[in-house]
Amino acid sequence: MPRSRLALAGLVALSLHALPSAAALPVTDQIELQARTNLIVNDNGWNVPPGTSFNSISANLNDAGQVSFTAGVVPIAGNPGSFGAGIWFGGHGTGQFVAIHAPASGDPGATMLISDRPGINLHGKLAYYTSDDGAAYVLRRYDPLSNQSNPVSLSPLTPSAIANPAIGSDRSIGFRGRFGAGYGIALAGYSANLLYAVDSNVDAASPWSWIYSPAGNDALHIAVKLSGSDYDHNEIRLFEAPGNGSRVVADQATDAASPFAKFDNGLALNNADAIAVVVTLASGNVRAVYRFTPGAGGYQATEIARVDPTGLVRVIDAFAPAINASGLVVFRGEDANGQAIFAGDGNGLVRVVGAGDEVSTDLGAGQLGQHDASPVFSGAPALNNHGDIAFVAGLHPLGDNQVEWGSGVFVAYAQRPTPMVDDTLLRDGFDGPPLTYAYDDGDGDTNQGPPSSFDPDMLWGNYYPVQAGGEIITRIEVAFGPTFPSREHGPVTFWLLGDSDADGDPRNAQVLARVEATPNVSNDTFYAVAIPPTAVSGALFVAASAKLMGGQDKPARVDRDADGGNSWFFYSPDIASVIDDLASAQFGSRNIPPTVPLGGAFMVRAKGIADP
Template sequence: MTRNIATFCVLCAGLAGNVHAALPGYAAPQLQARTNLIVNDNGYNLPPGASFNSITADIDDSGRVAFPVQIVPDGADSRPGVWFGAGGTGSIVFTGPVDALISASLRLNNSGLAVFLLSDTGGADGIYRYDHAAAAAARVATPPVFPNTYSAPGINAAGQIGFQANFSAGRAYASVAAGTAAFHATDKGLDPGSSFTYLYTPSFDDSRALVAKVATSPDFTSATEIRRFASDGSSTRLVADRGSDANSPIARFDNSLALSDNGRIAFIATRFADNRRVVYRYDGVELREIAAVDPAGLIRELEFFPPSINDDGLVAFRARDADGQAIYVGDGDNLRRVVGKGDRLATDLGLGQVGQHNADAVFSGAPALNNRGDLVFIAALHPDGQSQVEWGSGVFVAAVAADALFADGFEVNR
């Protein structure tokens, strides 16, 4: 049958305010690259035998996409790589040392700079920055911050890089600009005078701020909050759970969050009133529900992946509805289903469907939005109507349709 995504656009009753004027409509998703087992086929826009798994891609405001590729064949060996492209074309633009490991996600800014992690390099582990204009990547120096390992690097419009620094005694948040790094926060393991017992995965914005869930309780979980940390070491509480604020509507936060370039945040948390999981947005003034789980309603489950948010406050997230796994976008008033299990998508091999041969997840990693509202996602594929045939996983972009803003959306054939 033909499914019109407009049938999934519902009013979230009881929610006030509006950041995004209306939900965008989307053109049919376009395949950027596809990986498959070499015994099945050579894949698409990737070297034969190249492979990625459980990764997250990123997209800039002009629609360029970048993502990590764990295996790029090199004779009898393999290397990690970075793919870069747009509009259905692209290629591997960087490869690391033989048998090194690359992070499962990377971050891309609008200048064509991408940051990611390499490890097991034989002495050159750390944060790497790929410059598309120069067609080269280099390790990022972070003096005077020299952790044992790095995690969660992000890059902003100015080319500054924020990250989590992991030491044997504890964790810190830091950023580097003009070749010099600054600490934003440390936990009690590094500084006994710190208020924070544990620092969770941060995100980085254009103001050179790191925003993250942090714990203040000895058990790391019963009292947590989301804070913004500036490069001068100051911080501001944005949202707290019940363990930190007796009036909070939130029982507990998921560990990761999304941060827009202009400082808005989106996160998934458990609502105190009824113990249901909710996608929230906070813009510095208003805490707003984007979507809430209702076992008999539209959103049956929220998956344990962070959402994505853009400067307009549009939020994308992974969920399950009555038909299975799906990716939704919401603005606080309405929700739109962009793609889900069973949907038909055009591929290089012909008409395919989003799905697996079994009950495994059909999406990989987290979806990502740019400031136009374009969405990049990774989906498992099989031929139309043939779930037992393996077509691997494809990276797709669902672009906002120029003539579909405020419209009903695109149709997905099923």
């Protein structure tokens, strides 16, 4: 049934960041084992060195289905007497430890500490920390292209401990650090290293007595729970830069009008600045999961789930939820049959996976569970923008929980939407030939992409005045450059924007339609996607966007013989968050000199038919 929504009018108003699409409850069509550990006296595990062990970890994944997790005990070079801490990277049932860190002393009693959950971005870059037997923490970044893990300089910041590393698409890493006697939240690893906020134990002038576990996004924003004058006065704030941030929501002790008595310490943040967190409601002292979405009048609070002794969710666990770009939220809890992972969007709620579920493993048919009352799941679930969920759970043979198969890292894949067939010309009397919007002649000369200095979300496309006979757009066609290795990391988004004032500038255009697809052609072969027949007036901007690796990805095919005055490109950490206001993108320009040395028209087309 629909959940309650509260307009938090008394809270700070932020500019509206459009969610890319309505959240959809995932329908899981496959649960795939990525790796499995077990006591070596039982078996060797799978996709890990024999003797590998982890405890209380959380896995992470990106939109490409790439998965990462850490293990505190990993045999070095297959030697069961020599151990380090490692980070695993892979996906779709394959992978390995890509970095193993051993204590420098060689003392068998020394322990190498490692993040309980790594950060992962769209390109598969990983962020994590290590500490040699409790010594100063080292922030690290793994690059899958070079297969190297290197320390990240934090100067002039000097944290003695690090937690909650999250890596953005531009390679920057947000984290919580210990600074002297207190804590702060910081951003490091790309340009300047910045301290966003600290508690009063670091700076006596700070209004915060405690800073909890943060979450970051691609826009370099950090959300975090904070305690005010004491631990009984708490609020959640969003920091877009160093400073005091903006209040999202406060507890009832801080704001008498608030319906919330408490917030759990961990939370989740998506690229549209929507936040998911577990709360305790003041009325009835009931635990619930809420999503806070920014809007023109402040944040809107949407209940995702609440504990109901006779309902679907009987318990909500004390682990941070996860949220994706469309506002879907997943979290750990319990149903009538035991521990489970749930997904909700504010309108519906489903159990995705839980204790007793049958799964396929390297050893045959298995079941999620434990031989005793130990927790079935480890850590928090992770969620990507397709609705896929990564989780860690105990395993045993189907029907026999007294045989231990250890713990497995899994991905529950959500069903993908069925591709739409473009039969527009066969329906409703549309039997005439379509009109093609194009500036290119079909013969491309060069390919463009971002410079090596950053990894942006890039949007490129063409602006066309609406022509008679082409008032209904039915198809988008794009030619891609061959140097586009990131296309395997996720889909391209194809956009149709309308600009009713036809002023020749798409920066005030509005989204009319969008489709995601993965191109499989390059050079002068156009990749076509159908869109729902969409009426346009004035002018249209038809474009494609993808998150790219600077200096490597060059997806925008260009015809240099055609003028680039109506071809535009934009860079932003997240195009979807600025798509209805491209003027706010970090960079935007026509595709003409001197902005680009070799201007020209992008090979981006649209097909239209007459409005009957």
